[in-house]
Amino acid sequence: MVTNLQARDAATVLHPYSNLATLPRQGSLILERGEGVFVYDVDGKPYLEGMAGLWCNALGHGREELVEAAAEQMRKLPFAHLFTGKSHDPAIALAEKLKELSPMKAAKVFFCNSGSEANDTQMKLVWYVNNALGRPQKKKIISRIKAYHGVTVASASLTGLPNNHIDFDLPIPGVRHAGCPHHYRFAEAGESEEAFATRLAAELDALIEAEGPETVAAFIAEPVMGAGGVIVPPETYYPKIQAVLEKHDVMLIADEVICGFGRLGEWFGSTALKMKPDTVSIAKQLSSAYAPIAGVIIPDWIDEALTRQSEKIGVFGHGFTYSGHPVAAAVALKTLEIYERENILAHVNGIIPGFQARLKALGDHPLVGEARGTGLVGAVELVADKTTKRSFDARRAIAAKAVGFAQDEGLIVRAIGDAVSICPPLVITSAEIDLLFDRLTAALDRTEAWAAAENAR
Numbered sequence: 530m531v532t533n534l535q536a537r538d539a540a541t542v543l544h545p546y547s548n549l550a551t552l553p554r555q556g557s558l559i560l561e562r563g564e565g566v567f568v569y570d571v572d573g574k575p576y577l578e579g580m581a582g583l584w585c586n587a588l589g590h591g592r593e594e595l596v597e598a599a600a601e602q603m604r605k606l607p608f609a610h611l612f613t614g615k616s617h618d619p620a621i622a623l624a625e626k627l628k629e630l631s632p633m634k635a636a637k638v639f640f641c642n643s644g645s646e647a648n649d650t651q652m653k654l655v656w657y658v659n660n661a662l663g664r665p666q667k668k669k670i671i672s673r674i675k676a677y678h679g680v681t682v683a684s685a686s687l688t689g690l691p692n693n694h695i696d697f698d699l700p701i702p703g704v705r706h707a708g709c710p711h712h713y714r715f716a717e718a719g720e721s722e723e724a725f726a727t728r729l730a731a732e733l734d735a736l737i738e739a740e741g742p743e744t745v746a747a748f749i750a751e752p753v754m755g756a757g758g759v760i761v762p763p764e765t766y767y768p769k770i771q772a773v774l775e776k777h778d779v780m781l782i783a784d785e786v787i788c789g790f791g792r793l794g795e796w797f798g799s800t801a802l803k804m805k806p807d808t809v810s811i812a813k814q815l816s817s818a819y820a821p822i823a824g825v826i827i828p829d830w831i832d833e834a835l836t837r838q839s840e841k842i843g844v845f846g847h848g849f850t851y852s853g854h855p856v857a858a859a860v861a862l863k864t865l866e867i868y869e870r871e872n873i874l875a876h877v878n879g880i881i882p883g884f885q886a887r888l889k890a891l892g893d894h895p896l897v898g899e900a901r902g903t904g905l906v907g908a909v910e911l912v913a914d915k916t917t918k919r920s921f922d923a924r925r926a927i928a929a930k931a932v933g934f935a936q937d938e939g940l941i942v943r944a945i946g947d948a949v950s951i952c953p954p955l956v957i958t959s960a961e962i963d964l965l966f967d968r969l970t971a972a973l974d975r976t977e978a979w980a981a982a983e984n985a986r
């Protein structure tokens with residue numbers, strides 16, 4: 530039964546990433562409050578937040594210090610901008626802190642409001658800087674199939690998922706998609722992880738050669754693909770890819786929107802995965818999602834090119850009203866302070882083994898073809914036949930079914946294709962991890978029973 534509030538919701542809110550046809554019949558899960566790793570719906574039912582919202586709410590709910598940081602900044606200076614020679618302390622202090630933490634030698638930080646804006650900015654910088662450097666033909670950006678980099682026109686073009694392109698008339702020209710480093714799905718029969726990584730690097734090399742290295746400017750990659758289905762590349766993948774990029778003078782953009790700030794047990798996924806990025810996109814856990822803020826960290830050579838260009842034309846013509854919004858910046862700064870004070874990296878590294886052990890154990894479940902993950906992120910891919918890896922008929926929406934059962938069990942997880950993804954707040958405890966996997970197992974058992982009863986295989 531759809532409640533009155535659900536009916537009002539369905540009648541008025543155009544929901545992102547939802548099935549707009551079925552939503553009015555099913556009704557949204559309407560949340561009211563949160564405490565720690567739990568959120569509560571309008572009827573008071575608690576749910577363990579197994580996705581940290583959208584891979585972002587690292588510190589969980591109810592952090593008074595963050596509320597205070599926002600309130601204090603709102604009282605003092607609720608808004609100020611960074612345009613036309615203005616600045617403010619929260620933006621300066623946050624940029625300094627990010628330079629210190631950066632996985633590459635950083636010159637400056639450009640602030641924006643979302644991961645999509647960060648990656649849009651990345652594309653614009655690639656174009657602008659290559660014009661400034663006098664090589665206007667070097668503009669193409671290579672992303673990867675199944676990559677997720679956002680939904681604005683440029684970032685959705687970088688995204689490598691059909692639903693973000695079909696009927697949106699995307700991708701825009703100048704974007705290419707290389708192979709996805711998902712061994713389980715894309716390796717050839719008998720191909721080792723190492724051989725698979727070698728082949729992907731060779732294919733990237735061939736793609737750049739075919740396009741003409743003088744036309745290819747950048748390669749963008751998430752250390753571990755999140756919204757594409759939690760795809761952990763083979764261990765030697767990035768060193769091999771990096772060698773190809775260096776050979777052709779193609780810069781590496783690391784999208785750290787999910788992996789940044791502790792998700793993989795280090796400040797950044799780049800170091801965990803042995804990437805050497807030229808620039809980095811950050812968002813989400815930067816503020817533990819208490820306020821929208823994102824950024825692009827740039828190196829000296831880009832900063833210098835931008836400065837030289839300003840000398841010529843007078844202005845760097847890019848920026849958002851809320852670039853470095855003082856309230857969001859103050860919240861982000863406080864978030865980073867809490868990460869350090871509470872030694873969040875040590876906590877995450879302490880719980881990773883237990884999390885990964887429970888995750889990988891799900892590989893024995895009759896529905897699970899692959900249980901994959903690293904750090905504090907994972908996914909289980911549901912298959913109709915474990916031996917042949919045959920998927921369920923897409924119309925069965927098997928992962929969505931499992932996610933529905935999980936919700937019933939008091940657990941929020943997310944369906945991505947046939948995979949169920951898990952990305953809990955970084956502050957989750959071992960006992961809560963057990964609860965998460967107990968509930969997920971119950972949901973998978975119910976999904977298995979449903980599949981059998983429906984003859985869904």
Ligand code: PMP
Nearest residue numbers: 643644645677678679784786787
């Ligand atoms: N990059 C990555 C890796 C992401 O996961 C996301 C969001 N899930 C984005 C970019 C886009 O961020 P936003 O939704 O804040 O625009």
